[in-house]
Amino acid sequence: MSAQDVTFTVPLTLAVRLGCLSNSALSASDAGALSKEVGHPVSYYEGRLGYDPTFLATPVSLPSLTEEQRRNASTMVDAQPGSDPTVLPYTHFSLVMNRARQLAYYTAVNIDGSQLVELHRGKDRWFLDPRIAESEQIGKELYERNALDRGHLVRRLDPVWGSDFVLADTDTFHFTNCSPQHERFNQGKDLWQGLENYIYSRSQVLDRKITVFTGPVFGELDPLYKGVRLPLAFWKIIAYCRADGSLATAGYVLEQGGLIQDMLSRDAGFAPGTYRVPIAQINERTGLDFGHLVCHEPPLSSDGIERGMDRVLIRDDYSNIII
Numbered sequence: 001m002s003a004q005d006v007t008f009t010v011p012l013t014l015a016v017r018l019g020c021l022s023n024s025a026l027s028a029s030d031a032g033a034l035s036k037e038v039g040h041p042v043s044y045y046e047g048r049l050g051y052d053p054t055f056l057a058t059p060v061s062l063p064s065l066t067e068e069q070r071r072n073a074s075t076m077v078d079a080q081p082g083s084d085p086t087v088l089p090y091t092h093f094s095l096v097m098n099r100a101r102q103l104a105y106y107t108a109v110n111i112d113g114s115q116l117v118e119l120h121r122g123k124d125r126w127f128l129d130p131r132i133a134e135s136e137q138i139g140k141e142l143y144e145r146n147a148l149d150r151g152h153l154v155r156r157l158d159p160v161w162g163s164d165f166v167l168a169d170t171d172t173f174h175f176t177n178c179s180p181q182h183e184r185f186n187q188g189k190d191l192w193q194g195l196e197n198y199i200y201s202r203s204q205v206l207d208r209k210i211t212v213f214t215g216p217v218f219g220e221l222d223p224l225y226k227g228v229r230l231p232l233a234f235w236k237i238i239a240y241c242r243a244d245g246s247l248a249t250a251g252y253v254l255e256q257g258g259l260i261q262d263m264l265s266r267d268a269g270f271a272p273g274t275y276r277v278p279i280a281q282i283n284e285r286t287g288l289d290f291g292h293l294v295c296h297e298p299p300l301s302s303d304g305i306e307r308g309m310d311r312v313l314i315r316d317d318y319s320n321i322i323i
Contacts, residue, residue: 050089058247064289091168092159099136106215115161151181182259232257251279
């Protein structure tokens, strides 16, 4: 990131050159506070490269959408010639929005464990992305006075690496990158936060590059709350290269149905949990095509990086659990 001058009036006037601050002293909220308060113009996103499909030794492309999903995807204004206008690029990650549900179909992030920065988290400030219509995004009103968290789809620290780590942190605080998650699900050590932290720690400890795809499961029977249908489940797919350069992948489904239904005083469909599942089941539940990753899955209970979070629970028809 290039150096820039930002002036704060306290009443003293201090000139802070962001490019000269040390990594350990810089607060995430300090770096992006002014821009988050007033929002970003479209020009702010110039130069964002987004997800890199060649990040790993074996290229990993974005999933394919069905024709219906593509028709329903948000289209970015001022998309670069030759680029896909449905793919919103940020710093080290990209996403595609479902404009009807006002949530992402999926996010895709590159994590470089050798360059990760432990950036302090200040006061959260979220904002809308001006590159798509405001009506195609869920704002802060949904999350007020209830048990819903603004759950990061791309974990805040996952793209925070390299010279542009401050921009990466700020970019994760877009409403396009969050989804309504019950607070116990979002913060659960054996649920969303637990899986996120495990993936992050493995990449950091092993200095490994990892690609992570994430998104909600959209269902026709998702309960309506404040005009928004709340997803009852989420999924993640991780991809990384073994020491020999071969690609390995693993898929997970994380259920929050019981918690959401309890919040709404309805019967629960599924108990909260994290389940390692074949990627083909994620394809089936989401309509997204991750067929190019299926052949790289090791067996359940393998010795790969995914082993620590492998509960070896597979849903066959999503009503029964096979152990």
